[in-house]
């Protein structure tokens with residue numbers, strides 16, 4: 168409960184002081200994509216193919232014009248396809264280029280602890296695949312995960328507790344430290360959907376950008392995930408993780424008692440390890456009070 172109240176801060180605190188600006192600009196490179204689309208305007212050029220129509224083609228003028236129009240349409244479609252392909256690959260390679268830079272920065276950052284390959288933790292980064300709200304492979308298939316050392320040791324404690332109290336079960340990681348460009352991509356994906364409470368702007372940054380948040384679920388000994396009632400990044404009321412919310416969701420038939428019990432088993436362990444639950448997302452845990460993080464810490468891998 169205590170954790171809930173604190174974490175509730177998350178949504179309200181607007182410590183926009185945070186760095187990050189540069190990378191939002193990095194994201195604007197993706198808007199370089201728009202420039203490519205600016206290319207589309209060149210397609211507008213094709214309309215000038217209408218030019219051909221008006222040229223002096225003598226008695227056959229009309230036919231040639233009709234032919235030109237068809238041919239022009241064909242060219243236009245080809246150009247559109249070309250620009251579309253260029254734009255989509257530009258997008259993908261832009262993510263990959265930014266991801267590479269971020270990985271290098273994380274390798275240099277003495278506060279960043281790589282948690283990939285830890286015993287008792289399965290790393291499945293959803294943004295390193297297309298199974299996420301954006302449908303994009305934002306991390307360019309990079310499955311290495313990092314966390315700030317201040318949260319990493321708490322994760323270590325939590326894993327030890329799982330191993331002691333539920334031998335065979337594991338924690339399962341959906342996201343950890345997150346590059347700022349990815350924050351901008353996520354924010355863009357939810358724009359206009361009334362979900363801004365769930366995804367911080369890249370200017371403010373999410374605690375994930377500080378490496379101070381972990382998105383976790385739990386695995387059964389056979390590797391299947393425990394049923395927690397919703398998937399990752401389900402921005403629905405059923406993702407709510409305060410006790411009162413969960414109790415009312417059970418009463419309303421939105422969650423089963425088993426699903427809530429599973430959440431509470433995991434939450435109890437993570438809270439005893441010092442992690443703080445975000446009340447609107449059962450999978451999200453902060454390593455410290457978010458107000459404190461915004462005041463006192465720097466984002467990971469920004470330099």
Ligand SMILES: [Zn+2]
Pocket residue numbers: 342375380381382450451452
């Ligand atoms: Zn999260």
